Amino acid sequence: MSLLALLGVLSSAIFSGTSLLYTTLGEVIGERAGIVNLGLEGVMLVSAATGFAVTSVTGNPYLGILASMLTGGLMNMLFGYLVIARKANQLASGLATMFFGFGLSALIGSSYVGAKIDSLPRVLFPGLGGLPKQYTSQFQFDLLIYLVVPVAIGVWFLLFRTRWGLGLRAVGESADTAYAAGRNPNIIRYQALFLAGMLAGLGAAHLSIVYTKTWKEFMTAGRGFIAVALVIFSKWHPLRAIAGALLFGGAVAFQLLLQASGVNVSPFLLDSIPYVLTLVVLMAWGGTRKHSAPASLGRVYHGSE
Amino acid sequence: MTILTQTRNKISLLNGKPVRVLLRYLVIFGVAFVLFGVILWLAGKHPIEAIRDMLVYTLGTPAGLSEVIVKMIPLLFTSIAVALPARVGLINVGAEGQLYIGAMFAAGTALAFPQLPAWILLPMMVAAGLAGGAIWAFIPVFLRARGLVNETITTLLMNYVAPTIVSFFVYGPWRARGTASAPQTVDFAEAARLPSFFDTRIHLGLVIGLVILAAYWYVMKYTRWGLEMRAVGGNQQAARRNGIRWTTYLILAMCVGGAIAGLAGMSEISGIHGRLRPNFSPGFGFTGFLINWLSNGDPIGILLMSFVIAMITSGGDILQLKQGLPFAVLNILLAITLFVVLAKPTLFERKKA
Numbered sequence: 001m002s003l004l005a006l007l008g009v010l011s012s013a014i015f016s017g018t019s020l021l022y023t024t025l026g027e028v029i030g031e032r033a034g035i036v037n038l039g040l041e042g043v044m045l046v047s048a049a050t051g052f053a054v055t056s057v058t059g060n061p062y063l064g065i066l067a068s069m070l071t072g073g074l075m076n077m078l079f080g081y082l083v084i085a086r087k088a089n090q091l092a093s094g095l096a097t098m099f100f101g102f103g104l105s106a107l108i109g110s111s112y113v114g115a116k117i118d119s120l121p122r123v124l125f126p127g128l129g130g131l132p133k134q135y136t137s138q139f140q141f142d143l144l145i146y147l148v149v150p151v152a153i154g155v156w157f158l159l160f161r162t163r164w165g166l167g168l169r170a171v172g173e174s175a176d177t178a179y180a181a182g183r184n185p186n187i188i189r190y191q192a193l194f195l196a197g198m199l200a201g202l203g204a205a206h207l208s209i210v211y212t213k214t215w216k217e218f219m220t221a222g223r224g225f226i227a228v229a230l231v232i233f234s235k236w237h238p239l240r241a242i243a244g245a246l247l248f249g250g251a252v253a254f255q256l257l258l259q260a261s262g263v264n265v266s267p268f269l270l271d272s273i274p275y276v277l278t279l280v281v282l283m284a285w286g287g288t289r290k291h292s293a294p295a296s297l298g299r300v301y302h303g304s305e
Numbered sequence: 306m307t308i309l310t311q312t313r314n315k316i317s318l319l320n321g322k323p324v325r326v327l328l329r330y331l332v333i334f335g336v337a338f339v340l341f342g343v344i345l346w347l348a349g350k351h352p353i354e355a356i357r358d359m360l361v362y363t364l365g366t367p368a369g370l371s372e373v374i375v376k377m378i379p380l381l382f383t384s385i386a387v388a389l390p391a392r393v394g395l396i397n398v399g400a401e402g403q404l405y406i407g408a409m410f411a412a413g414t415a416l417a418f419p420q421l422p423a424w425i426l427l428p429m430m431v432a433a434g435l436a437g438g439a440i441w442a443f444i445p446v447f448l449r450a451r452g453l454v455n456e457t458i459t460t461l462l463m464n465y466v467a468p469t470i471v472s473f474f475v476y477g478p479w480r481a482r483g484t485a486s487a488p489q490t491v492d493f494a495e496a497a498r499l500p501s502f503f504d505t506r507i508h509l510g511l512v513i514g515l516v517i518l519a520a521y522w523y524v525m526k527y528t529r530w531g532l533e534m535r536a537v538g539g540n541q542q543a544a545r546r547n548g549i550r551w552t553t554y555l556i557l558a559m560c561v562g563g564a565i566a567g568l569a570g571m572s573e574i575s576g577i578h579g580r581l582r583p584n585f586s587p588g589f590g591f592t593g594f595l596i597n598w599l600s601n602g603d604p605i606g607i608l609l610m611s612f613v614i615a616m617i618t619s620g621g622d623i624l625q626l627k628q629g630l631p632f633a634v635l636n637i638l639l640a641i642t643l644f645v646v647l648a649k650p651t652l653f654e655r656k657k658a
Binding site: 052089 | 457635
C-alpha cells in the first residue's frame with residue numbers, strides 16, 4: 001500500500017462525505033425545530049434528479065445546483081404541510097415522502113439516464129502547488145467541498161448565535177413555551193424545514209452533478225437515512241456533524257482501501273460497511289445521547305388557542 | 306423515545322358501516338389516482354390511457370387477475386409483519402431486510418437437503434424462513450428495549466445490509482456453476498417448491514398467509530395477549546404499572562413480525578422463483594408498511610388493501626411495457642395514497658363514534 005493509494009482513498013472519502021455532511025446539517029436544523037424527517041432519502045433523490053436534468057438541459061452546473069436546492073426545499077414543504085398543517089405522524093409522513101421521492105425521481109430522471117454533463121471545475125487545494133503531479137491530482141476539489149465546512153460553521157452560528165436560532169431551538173424544546181414567548185412555532189418549523197431541504201438539495205447536487213456526474217435510480221443508496229443517524233451521533237450539533245461525516249467518509253474509504261489492496265473479501269460484504277458502522281456507532285452512543293435530544297422532537301404541535 | 310407513541314392502536318373488524326368504509330377507501334384511491342394522473346400528464350404522458358391500461362390488464366383478464374393474487378401473497382405477510390409490532394407501538398420499517406434474510410435461510414435449507422421428501426423439507430424451510438426473519442428483527446428490537454437506539458432508524462439501515470449478505474452467498478458459495486451468466490443458486494429440488502393451484506402461479510403461500518391473517522385477528526381480538534399488547538402500545542407506563550412485562554411484549558411482537566416477513570421471503574423463492582436470486586424483492590417490505598398504515602392494522606383492511614396495492618404494483622409492469630415509464634414511478638401512486646390518508650386522518654377517526 002503506497003502513500004499515493006492512501007491519498008487516493010482519503011480524497012474519495014472527502015468526496016463521498018460531502019453530500020452527507022450537507023444533508024446532515026439540514027437535518028440538524030429540522031430536528032432542532034422538533035421535526036424528524038425520514039423522507040430525506042426521497043428529498044435527496046428528487047433533488048439529485050432535478051439538478052442533474054437542469055444541468056443537462058442548460059449546460060450550466062450552477063443552475064443545476066440552484067434547481068436542486070429549490071427542489072429540496074419544496075419537497076420538504078410537502079412533508080412540512082403533512083406534519084405541521086395536517087398534524088400527521090412524522091415518521092409515517094417521512095416514509096410517505098420517501099416513497100414519493102423514489103417514484104418522482106425515477107420519472108424526472110428517466111430521460112437523463114446515461115447523459116453527460118459539464119461539472120464544476122476542480123481547483124487544487126491551496127498551498128500544495130509544489131507537490132509532484134501524481135500527488136496534486138488527489139487534492140483537486142470543487143467549490144462545494146471547499147464550502148462545506150464554512151456552511152457547517154454558518155449553521156452553528158445561525159442556531160446558537162442568532163435570535164432566529166434561539167426561537168427555533170425553543171420551538172424544538174417546547175412549542176407551547178415558544179408560543180407563549182411570542183413566537184409562531186408553525187412558521188418557524190416551515191422555515192427550518194425549507195432551509196433543511198435546501199441543504200439536502202445541495203448535498204444531492206454534489207452527489208449527482210459534481211461527484212458521480214450521472215443519474216441513476218436510487219443513487220443515494222440510503223444516504224438520507226445515514227444522515228438521520230448521524231444527527232443522533234452528532235448530538236444535534238452542527239460542528240460534531242463534521243466528525244460524523246468524516247466517519248462515514250472513512251468507512252467508505254476503508255471499504256475502497258480493502259478492495260484496492262486485493263484482500264479476499266466479497267465486495268458485497270464490503271458494501272455493507274458504511275451501514276454496519278453507522279449502526280455500531282448508534283449503539284455505542286445510545287446510552288449517552290438522551291439528554292441532548294430536543295425535548296419535543298417528533299411531537300405534534302396542536303396549537304395553543 | 307416519545308416519537309413512537311403516536312401510533313394508532315385500534316384493532317377492530319371494521320366497526321362502522323361497511324358501506325361507509327368502502328366509500329372512504331374509494332375516495333382515497335380516487336383522489337390518489339387523479340393526482341397520479343396529473344403528475345403523469347405534467348410529465349408528458351397519457352394519464353387516462355395509462356390508468357385504463359393498468360385497470361384492464363389487471364382486473365380485466367383471468368391471467369391478469371391471477372398475477373394480482375400472486376403479487377398479493379408476499380404483501381399479506383409483510384403487512385402483518387408491520388401491523389403486529391405496530392400494536393405495541395413499534396415501527397417496523399425493516400420488513401424488506403427480514404424478508405431477504407428469511408429467504409436466505411430457507412434457500413440454505415433447500416440447498417443443504419435436496420434429497421428430503423417434501424413433507425419434511427417444506428416445514429423445515431418454513432421454520433428456517435421464520436427463524437431468519439426473527440433473528441434480523443431481534444437486533445433492532447433488542448436495542449430498542451434496552452433503550453439504546455430507536456428501532457425505526459435501525460430497521461431502515463438494516464434493509465441495506467440484508468441484500469448484500471444475500472448477494473454475498475448468491476455470487477459466492479451458492480452460485481450455480483457453468484449455467485447462465487445471471488448469478489443465482491441452482492434450481493431447488495421439486496420437493497422444495499410450494500405447490501401451486503389451477504395451472505397458475507398462485508401457490509400454497511396464499512393459504513399460509515390467510516391462516517396467519519386469521520390467527521392475527523383472533524389473537525388480537527380474543528386473547529389476553531392481544532389485550533396486553535394493545536395496552537403496551539396505548540400507554541407504556543400504565544401497562545408497566547399494571548404488571549405487564551412490556552419489554553417481553555416489545556421483543557416478542559417484533560420478532561414474530563420479523564418471522565412472518567421472513568416467511569414472505571421463503572414463500573416467494575419456494576413458490577415463485579424456485580431458486581435464490583439477488584434483489585428478488587421489488588420492495589415488498591416497504592409496501593407492507595404502506596398497507597398497514599392504509600388499513601390501520603385492521604385484518605379485513607389488510608386483506609383488501611393487499612389486493613388493491615397488488616393490483617397497482619402489477620399495473621406498474623404494464624406501465625413499464627406500454628408507456629415506457631420506469632417501474633419505480635408506481636411509488637408515486639402509493640405515496641399519494643398514503644399522503645391522502647395522512648392528511649385526512651378524520652376519514653378513519655370518525656368511525657370510532
